[in-house]
Amino acid sequence: MSRLRMAVIGVGHLGQHHARILAGLPDVDLVGVVDSSPDQAKAVAARLNTTAYTSHESLLKTVDAVSIVTPTIHHHSVAAEFLKAGVPVLVEKPICRTLAEADELIELAAKAGVPLQVGHIERFNPAFEELSRRPIRPKFVEAERHGPFTGRSIDIGAVLDLMIHDIDLLLALDGTLVKKVEAVGASVFGGHEDMVNARLTFESGCIAHVTASRITQRPKRRLRIWAPEGYAGIDFVTRKLVLVQQSPEVRQYGLRADKLDAAARARLKDEVFGRHLQVRYVDGDRKGDQLTNELRHFIDCVRTGRTPRVTGEDGREALAVAERILESVRSHEWEGRPEGSVGPTKMPRPAGWLFEVPRAEAA
Known part of the structure; x- marks a missing residue:
C-alpha cells in the first residue's frame, strides 16, 4: 500500500499535534506543514523532518489529503x-463561520466526490465510543466543558470554541431536531462571550443543560445522561465511562421504599448500588487518544471512500444550533426589560465588591 501524502495547514497549539501524529503513522508521508508564522512552520517542520511552508497554494497538487x-x-x-482541487479535507471545528460557508464546502465535497470530515474530536473519545455502542435514549442531559483562559481561539467565543463539542455529541445521541433554545452568556475579556449556559429542548422530549466556560481555574469536561435505560456519565479528560442500570428485578417489579418495613429500609441504603442498581465502570484510556483515532478514521475514509463519522452535514447542524444559542445569548435581557442591559458584553453595573461586607451588616 502506498503512503498517503498529507499536509497540515496551521500548526499552532492544536495543529502541531495533528502534524506530530501524522508524521508517526507508517502509512502517511507528511509532505509539509503550513503556518502564517515562518518561524513556527520551520520549528515544527524541523522536529518532524518535513518541509515548512507559509502558504498552502503550492501543496494543492501534491497532496492526497489535508488537515x-x-x-x-x-x-x-x-x-x-x-x-x-479534489483533495479530501479534515477541517477543525467549527466547520465555518456561517451556514452559507458550510453549505458551499458540503457542495464542493459532493461535486468532487471526496470526503469532508469535521473535527468534532470528542466523537472519537474512547469513552464516548463505548457509550455509542449501547442502547440509550437521553431524556435529561447535563454537559459541562470548562477550562482556563489560554489566549487561543480569540476569534470566536465559548460557544464555537467549546460548547459546540457538546452540541455535536447531543445531536449524535438524540437524533432529533432542537425545538427550543434558551441561553445566557457573559463576556469577561471583551469581544466574545467567555461563559455560556444553554437549555436545549429536543423534539424527542430530551432536555439538555449545557455550560461552557473558558475562565475556570481547572479543566472539566463531562457529560451526564439520564435515560429509560439507566444513567451514563463520561469524563472526557480521563476517558472513563460509568454506567448504572436497574437490576432485572427492579426493572420488572419496581422498588417501593415506602412499602418496606423498617429493617428492609435500613438495609436498602447499603444494597441500592450492587443489588438494585447495577454499576459498571469502563476505562477507555487504553484504547488510544481521540485525536489519533480521529486522524486514523479520516485516513481510512480517504483510502476506502467510506463516509466520515462526522460529515460536513453534521458540522453544519452543530453550527446551526450554535448560532441559535448565540442569538439567544445576544438578546438576553439581564434586567427583564429591553431598555436595560442586554447581551454578553453589557452586564448590569456591580452592586459592590464581593470581598467586602457592608458595614451595617458587619456590625
Missing part, C-alpha cells in the same frame, strides 16, 4: 481551495 487547523475565519477559504 486544516487554521483559525475559524480561514476554514472556508482554505478548505474550498483543496476541495476544488
Whole structure:
C-alpha cells in the first residue's frame, strides 16, 4: 500500500499535534506543514523532518489529503481551495463561520466526490465510543466543558470554541431536531462571550443543560445522561465511562421504599448500588487518544471512500444550533426589560465588591 501524502495547514497549539501524529503513522508521508508564522512552520517542520511552508497554494497538487487547523475565519477559504482541487479535507471545528460557508464546502465535497470530515474530536473519545455502542435514549442531559483562559481561539467565543463539542455529541445521541433554545452568556475579556449556559429542548422530549466556560481555574469536561435505560456519565479528560442500570428485578417489579418495613429500609441504603442498581465502570484510556483515532478514521475514509463519522452535514447542524444559542445569548435581557442591559458584553453595573461586607451588616 502506498503512503498517503498529507499536509497540515496551521500548526499552532492544536495543529502541531495533528502534524506530530501524522508524521508517526507508517502509512502517511507528511509532505509539509503550513503556518502564517515562518518561524513556527520551520520549528515544527524541523522536529518532524518535513518541509515548512507559509502558504498552502503550492501543496494543492501534491497532496492526497489535508488537515486544516487554521483559525475559524480561514476554514472556508482554505478548505474550498483543496476541495476544488479534489483533495479530501479534515477541517477543525467549527466547520465555518456561517451556514452559507458550510453549505458551499458540503457542495464542493459532493461535486468532487471526496470526503469532508469535521473535527468534532470528542466523537472519537474512547469513552464516548463505548457509550455509542449501547442502547440509550437521553431524556435529561447535563454537559459541562470548562477550562482556563489560554489566549487561543480569540476569534470566536465559548460557544464555537467549546460548547459546540457538546452540541455535536447531543445531536449524535438524540437524533432529533432542537425545538427550543434558551441561553445566557457573559463576556469577561471583551469581544466574545467567555461563559455560556444553554437549555436545549429536543423534539424527542430530551432536555439538555449545557455550560461552557473558558475562565475556570481547572479543566472539566463531562457529560451526564439520564435515560429509560439507566444513567451514563463520561469524563472526557480521563476517558472513563460509568454506567448504572436497574437490576432485572427492579426493572420488572419496581422498588417501593415506602412499602418496606423498617429493617428492609435500613438495609436498602447499603444494597441500592450492587443489588438494585447495577454499576459498571469502563476505562477507555487504553484504547488510544481521540485525536489519533480521529486522524486514523479520516485516513481510512480517504483510502476506502467510506463516509466520515462526522460529515460536513453534521458540522453544519452543530453550527446551526450554535448560532441559535448565540442569538439567544445576544438578546438576553439581564434586567427583564429591553431598555436595560442586554447581551454578553453589557452586564448590569456591580452592586459592590464581593470581598467586602457592608458595614451595617458587619456590625
